[in-house]
Amino acid sequence: MTPHPCPDLEVLFAELEEGEGPALDHAAECDACSAVLEEHRLMENDLYRLADPLPPPTLVASVMARVAAEPIPQRREVWSGVVILLTSLLGGLGYLLMNDQALGRLGTGVASFIVEGRLFAEGVLSGAHALWSTAGLAVAITLALLLLTSLLGLKRLAGNVPTPSEA
Numbered sequence: 001m002t003p004h005p006c007p008d009l010e011v012l013f014a015e016l017e018e019g020e021g022p023a024l025d026h027a028a029e030c031d032a033c034s035a036v037l038e039e040h041r042l043m044e045n046d047l048y049r050l051a052d053p054l055p056p057p058t059l060v061a062s063v064m065a066r067v068a069a070e071p072i073p074q075r076r077e078v079w080s081g082v083v084i085l086l087t088s089l090l091g092g093l094g095y096l097l098m099n100d101q102a103l104g105r106l107g108t109g110v111a112s113f114i115v116e117g118r119l120f121a122e123g124v125l126s127g128a129h130a131l132w133s134t135a136g137l138a139v140a141i142t143l144a145l146l147l148l149t150s151l152l153g154l155k156r157l158a159g160n161v162p163t164p165s166e167a
């Protein structure tokens with residue numbers, strides 16, 4: 001046994017609230033007890049921080065600043081959506097034209113025509129989705145025109161009307 005045994009923790013914390021006592025005097029000179037007190041103090045700080053319901057006073061200002069900064073990146077997203085859409089349309093039409101040639105020359109193309117057509121449709125849909133999520137109705141008319149054009153192109157290819165590649 002050491003000459004000054006560590007006090008019971010209940011006694012120690014009771015004296016901590018009172019501010020004085022033999023257990024506190026012991027803790028000031030005992031590494032183990034002062035470590036316990038330090039841990040208790042840190043935990044109490046954390047609890048106060050968690051219990052504080054008030055947001056930081058700068059919250060509203062920072063949110064408003066973020067909202068005000070929003071339109072520019074959104075407009076950039078619309079343009080990237082247009083680029084995606086046009087790229088997928090051109091890529092899809094290119095696929096179909098190449099496939100049309102392959103059909104005429106090799107006669108193997110029905111299955112791959114279906115596959116390419118599906119890739120084309122998926123490309124158009126993903127481009128349209130990117131646009132729709134950012135710009136919505138404002139782009140819908142342009143989108144409809146583009147889709148109509150590409151659908152007419154598909155219909156022409158499917159209907160075996162002579163295409164520039166065959167002429």
Ligand SMILES: [Zn+2]
Pocket residue numbers: 005006007026027030031032033034
């Ligand atoms: Zn101690």
